[in-house]
Amino acid sequence: MISLEQVSKVYPAGARPALDSVSLDIDKGEFVFLIGASGSGKSTVLRLLLREELATHGRVTVDGRNVGRLANRKVPELRRRIGCVFQDFRLLPKKNVYDNVAFALEVIAKSPKSIKRTVPEVLDLVGLTGKAQRMPTELSGGEQQRVAIARAFVNRPLVLLADEPTGNLDPDTSQGIMSLLERINRTGTTVVMATHDNNIVDAMRRRVIELDNGRIIRDQNRGVYGVGR
Numbered sequence: 001m002i003s004l005e006q007v008s009k010v011y012p013a014g015a016r017p018a019l020d021s022v023s024l025d026i027d028k029g030e031f032v033f034l035i036g037a038s039g040s041g042k043s044t045v046l047r048l049l050l051r052e053e054l055a056t057h058g059r060v061t062v063d064g065r066n067v068g069r070l071a072n073r074k075v076p077e078l079r080r081r082i083g084c085v086f087q088d089f090r091l092l093p094k095k096n097v098y099d100n101v102a103f104a105l106e107v108i109a110k111s112p113k114s115i116k117r118t119v120p121e122v123l124d125l126v127g128l129t130g131k132a133q134r135m136p137t138e139l140s141g142g143e144q145q146r147v148a149i150a151r152a153f154v155n156r157p158l159v160l161l162a163d164e165p166t167g168n169l170d171p172d173t174s175q176g177i178m179s180l181l182e183r184i185n186r187t188g189t190t191v192v193m194a195t196h197d198n199n200i201v202d203a204m205r206r207r208v209i210e211l212d213n214g215r216i217i218r219d220q221n222r223g224v225y226g227v228g229r
């Protein structure tokens, strides 16, 4: 589903590589934590998968497509297959919950009929039944993240990338968000989550890929946050 083959990334302003010959394979349906200290390269991996950045060396493949070689006009198609969730939710502040989610379908020209059917279904799935008319400011942080997940998932992406999705949430709320991501993963969606949250990683016991200064120093099934620390 996802593969990086000897991928290096040097940012124009960067002295040392943000990623240094990184190779990894992630199968369809896996749930993977990307961990590592601040600046170790986690977000860079996610940005390469979305083609927000191009690798300096090596090959990045998503769903059989060589992301670096993709024609510009094919990039929206790639991004449609990848849902994204961030620490700061990134909702549209002037749209209500329903419209935030509907917007993701409008931009890919889904019919009004299918939008009307699909949005309530996905709001139910994420536990926001009855909150469709609320504005983002009228929601808790956890609820805002649920909207963001609904928006990322409504188009049934193959992959969900989550960059510190619990970074702004308290432990209980984070737990709820993780249960939701697990549920989405059980539908067959591959989930890749960058995180600093050791409690979550330790509780979930999923695959853990640890980066240090742009290199993979650990890739462990059913891993924990800090082995031997």
Ligand SMILES: Nc1ncnc2c1ncn2[C@@H]1O[C@H](COP(=O)(O)OP(=O)(O)OP(=O)(O)O)[C@@H](O)[C@H]1O
Pocket: 011, 012, 013, 014, 017, 018, 036, 037, 038, 039, 040, 041, 042, 043, 044, 045
């Ligand atoms: N646009 C950029 N230009 C120059 N250097 C960058 C850029 N983006 C990231 N870097 C550098 O690349 C390295 C990896 O950054 P990256 O954001 O991938 O780390 P991270 O592990 O996601 O960190 P964090 O946990 O703080 O989000 C860091 O040294 C960072 O300073």
